[in-house]
Amino acid sequence: MPIRPQYRRVSALQREFFDREGLLAAYGEELRAIGGGPRILNVVGVGGIGKSRLLQELRNRTPDSHRTARLDLQLPTMRQQEDALAVLRMEFGAQGVRFDRFDIAYAVLWQRVHPQLQMNRRNTPFAEESDVLSKILDDAMGLPVFGTAAGLVRLTGRAIKNRQRRQLIQADPTLHELDDLSNAELGHAVSYLFAEELRSSASERPYVVYVDAYEALVPAPLPGGRNFVADAWLRDLLGQLHGGLTVLASREPLRWAVYDEEWAAVIRRADLDGLPMSARLDLLAQAGITEIPRQRSIAEASAGVPFYLHLAVDTHLQNPGRSGHAGTSEEIVQRFLQHVAADEVRILELLSTARTFDLHVFQAVGRAFDLPANLLTWESLTAYSFAYPLSDGWYRLHQLMIGALQRHLSPAVRRRVHRELRLHWEALARDMEGGDRRTASTARISPLREAVYHGLHGGDITADDIPRHADRAVALNGRQAVDGIVEDLRAYLAVPVVPAGGDDHPPAELRDAADCLEAESKLELGDTAGAIALTPSLDRPVRTLVGARLALAGANARRIAGESSLAATIFERVWTEHAGEARAAAGSCVADLRMWQGDFQGAFALADEVHGLCTAEDAVVRGDVKRLMHLGHRFLMDFESSARLLAEAEAEYREAEAVVGLANVRTNWAELWAFTSPGDAVAEAAAALAVQRDLGAQHEIGKAYTAMAMAQTRMGEYERAASSFDSAEAALERAGYRSGRARAAMFRAFLLWRRGDREGAGRLLVHAAREFEECQVYPSLILAIHRAADMIGVSAPELATAADRARPAVRPPGGLAALQHRTDAVLSAFLEGAG
Template sequence: MAIAPRFRRVAALQREFVDRVPLLDAFTNEVERVRAAVAAGESAPRVLNMTGVGGIGKSRLLRELRVQVPAGWRAAALDLQVPAMRQQEDALAVLRVEFGKQGVRFDRFDIAYAVLWQRIHPHLRISRESLPFVEESGVLTEIIDSVAGVPVFGTALGLLKAAERVTSDARRRHRISRDETLSSLDELPNAEVVDAVTFLFAEDLRDASASRPYVLTIDTYEALVPAPTRSGRTQLADVWLRDLVAQLDRGLVVIAGREPLGWDAYDADWRGLIRACPVDALPMEARLTLLGASGVAQESERLRLATASAGLPFYLHLAVDTGGAGGNAEDGGPSQAHAAATQREILQRFLQHVAADEVRTLEVLGVARIFDQEIFRALTSALRLPGHVTAWESISSYSFVYPAGDQLRFHQLMASALRDRLSTSARLELHRLLRDAWEPRAFEDPAADGITDQERSRSLGGRLLADPVAFQELVFHALHIGEITGVELLDLVEVAVRGGADGAAGGVLTDLRDFLRENPARTTSDLAEAGRVMDVETVLRRGEASRALELTPDEDWDVSQPVGARLAVAAGQARRIAGQTTAALTIYNRVWAGQDDTARMGAGLWAADLHMCQGRFVEAERFATELDVIAERRHPECRGDVARLRHLAHRFAFDFPASGRFLDEAATYYQAARSFVGNANIRTNRAELLAFIDAPAAIPEARAAIEVQTEIGAQHELGKCHTAIAVAELRLGNLDQAEVEFDTAVEALTRASYRSGLARARLYRGALEARRGQVGLAQESARWAVSELEAAEVYPTLVLCAGTALRELRIEDQYVTDACQRAESALQPLDSLDVLKGRIDALARDLLGFDGAA
């Protein structure tokens, strides 16, 4: 890219000012407060502190604020980015000239400044050529003109006598000659003379501002005090500015800087006098407006630049000035050069006024997406960088460091630019250090609470999730060093989901997608396939069967490979929920014949579940017995899964006592495993069981389950919870409440595309309609439920329940009768068919509310 002069890029100050409405309102509010205070004769400084990262538009904002100064008020500006303006005497001279042009007379200040100037330049004499602002100073002009050609010695006594001789204005002469501060200047050391000059500047300005307040803007405060943590010599750098502002009590001072002033650390009286206003990223609409006004005509280009800028005006102006900086990675030549140049300038802006010895630490932390003091110490210790508390406080106080939960993060543009400064080998080493630092924080020690360190969760040694954030960062850095396989990634995600960190699992999926997109050369089929598995499992946990089907179109899954086998299990689960039972069972049986324990555990559980759903309780128990063998060498959660399977089998056989025993067994295993999802599902199952055996207890249990399942976002589980409440209300005779809950259940089950769940809810609703005497509707509901259950090839016991209910209602329905014959022939009861049918008859009469019901 051609080298261009920096001057050409100051156009940002001339471009259209956009947005910043809250900040303009804050300025207007402060102006009104100053106006009211001056009118009431009150005296107190007011400071508006505008803070934000470099490039966020603070300077442009100050310029706009000066335009907004009320008519009749005075205004002046001080830019601390200019080195001379950081010197007290030079800054006062600049302000004196600006205010002097607006009618302020600085007689006492001018004399005091001349004395100070003579002290600083003892080898020179006061003259028009040597002393600043002589032409603007009436009193100094009179003194020099009265002794034409004779050098003036700048002692206070000499200047006062000269002023008394030559000044024609009696009031001015009186004010100067009687001023105690001026009279004592010759007796003061140099340091106190400087403070006296500041005092007299403020006094002269105060006298002139009784009816004309002022606004003083001070830009780039961080240039005066570079380090956010003010210690050592840095805490003295702004003493003169604090002293000056404290005396400016008839106007408003606006100070723009990257970090808040923090002056109350030196004097508590500043509290309440400083109003902090963060200057945040430009909203998207304002970004687009600015780009459009700057000549970027193409809508897609405006949107690309607006998104890439992260709301930083400096980035937007650079993009315009350099003809579209930040091009896509696919673009060649000029676009890439512009992008690199933009990143360098962004980083230069961020790091301007940052302590030089901290830049290397910032580069190191740039590889860490988030960090805290523990991570900071781990990195600085490994790389022998300053890691003491003061270094941490300084690093963490910079304006480009933002909170991220309990950790911190860099502004995204700075983090990206910092990472690009490092070599590939350096980045890899830092990723490895960060992986090692996050890992012990991600998991609990298995031995800490009696869990033995055996292979109960593949390579994870039975570990339990301790910190979801640490878990996500561990995986992120492991991906970048290339030391994680697809199987290991899925095992880690399994631990996170078990611990209830579904959000962290989703974050890992997002990180994996980004990694695969940004690193095509390092993408393996193993990792890509693992991403597919995680994608499907995520939507399945939310109960979105239709979306899961879209993600798993029919294909010949390679079940001989662990990741391929797990993808097949997820595909089978999608089909099971959607009611494609035979297709699901075919997939499960293929995986069950394989070798991978994790995939076989999932396939076996769901195959057994389908056998149970289809009334083959003996076959389901055979699977459960074999699954127990696998579960014993895995995590306690697997034992809970098997016990919950047996609970469901007995529940759909309506053997409620046995179902309750297995439910308690499953709960014990899930609690030992600290399985968040397992314990949540137990609550749902307990509510469903209680709905049939203890209706009053079912309702609060279901409400508690709804709260947990809402957090997970499992629509199918929510539908089952509301169905349980509806059945409980039905059995209690609360028909209106039952109807409301059935409606809510149907909504959730429809969203989840949970076919068999909808059929169950409709069947139970038929009992509600029968109790209301709506026999025709009851028959219609039973017939529809039976047709759906047969289409999904599930729950023959419920088909028999529908037939019993119609028989009890004296309704003849040949379709249901034929379906009952088919269902009866499919059953494999654990006891006898007659005993099972007896329990079904009792349940149907109970739901209908007939006398003699169990």
């Protein structure tokens, strides 16, 4: 923290006031509502948010028809009852309020506390300000009164000429009781008489009392609200201030209703939040910081806290060449933690490494470092206003505290905290995977994402660990958890942190891990171009898990885009060279591509081999293999076997709770039933669309629309079928799914034929066959297209040539003749009903 005088802070109070319209309106409403009972406007906000500046502004804007006085509890002397009352008495007295009875009672209290002092003008408080006391002391001729209230009251008979004032004092029962009261009771009586005098004055002019920095009086708030002795005198005083308004600024809201429910009707809470961006920029501009980039940087870093902005302005004024927010973090954290106990500060420093925390995180950190981890400490910490409550018992610290608190920790301690937190999140993830969802709160937080985050910063997670965690995170929290892991990786790589005692993670490996997870996510969304952009080079080593999965993602993107030969080369390389966890997935991809290229026998044999390699944990891969075989049998028009294999795939996905796999199965059922049960296919396609839209998977949306259009074509709903084909084309175009578009074009040709457009049908069939050839997929469909052209009487030599090229590549179980027989039956179902 820079060495400089604290007096410079005063300058912030002289700067222009910005925003706070909501608080000003609330204050105006409270002023108009002043009545017989006490009223308290409780302004609540974190340290530095501008509460003191707001109180000053409220006082400046108060009409002259109201008296005002301010009590600043940041000054230690103001936290004592007698000193606070003296300040208020002086301020209101200067505005014409007479405190005859209070001054006498206060003199009694003063002598009770200072019996060694003689009561005279020099020693007695308010002797010069109070005409009652001054005349009494003059008549006493400097002799000690020995502290008796009765003696002081008797002296008023000679000292005060005004009969009404004299009778009011001499008849007051409270003054006559003062000598018999204990010291504590005497203090209560003094507060009572002060409030009585102020209440009497309110009939001619209402009043406002401003109380600043309540947290200085009560530095350790309890969540139940009970602070016992610390603020008892203040509650007693404010509860008696009838006919006026108290504006009390505090970091935590007043919870006085626990003492008496009537407080709930007296106190109005008004939260003071961060300044909006426009007000931040205006404040900086008015203070002389006019460069737009610098303004924006400071404004964003401030999180809307005016104290931060004023620190930046002071830094700029003292040294314009320095960064506008350099050197402010330590002053900020001191401001936030000004009234926090030392042991609580230590655990807050440790908790600053956790992005969010609950009781269990707090206890894990506390136990690891032998700090208090009991429920009382937890309730105290979470009662502070800088601990922002989220939902379900979770909290986060104020943005401006986190970095500054972490700088209080040595690198070795930071690393230790991250490691302890990783262990905590790993344990929570295992409990959740075992079915122990101990609270609903974990639904909003991915424990495996947090484990990766702390593993990165603790230096004890490898690049290959990251996709393993991501796979588990999908099952627990969905795909958004993986997106979060990628975001954390990108942020870590942008500003790498070197863990204490060890080297940083190799950036290239972590970058590959981030690219791998992001490319896989884009593939699931059907963003082929995005996945290709993340994998510009496919010649990287594939022996590591990250290397293999990144290569597979890039190859799959190329396959979807129509680059089947390149994809096949990569699939084969991973299948051959990788010996780890990704080998089964690579084998599934190889089998998949062999099937699309017509080698059904080879694809099924490899699929069986891959299935045998799968372990108990590979339920998703087993589901993928079963679904691959289902697709193969569907393209072979063996719908009975296709349905059986799809049901087996669905069972595997359910065991693994694979959301994406189950969603894709719904699309596959719609595609299958388009051939066997058109009515069911339309309903299932609609259900698949709802699921795939939630996931955002454009390629699957396109396939579902294609299935719907195929079924509608067979049902004679030609207008609906045409609309569904349009929707399918749009989605498949967005996904860059070239072969999917060609398949939709093939079936759209049948719709055109049914509607009497033979020429249009022929053009689409030729286009589809050409696309399949260029993508090097679906030779069996090229044969089907050629056969369909013959059935509808379209003469296209190009199709005959394409069929001749495709025929040698098709190797179906049972031979080509059986496949052609089944194909004719399916084509007849689609082509019947032509106009």
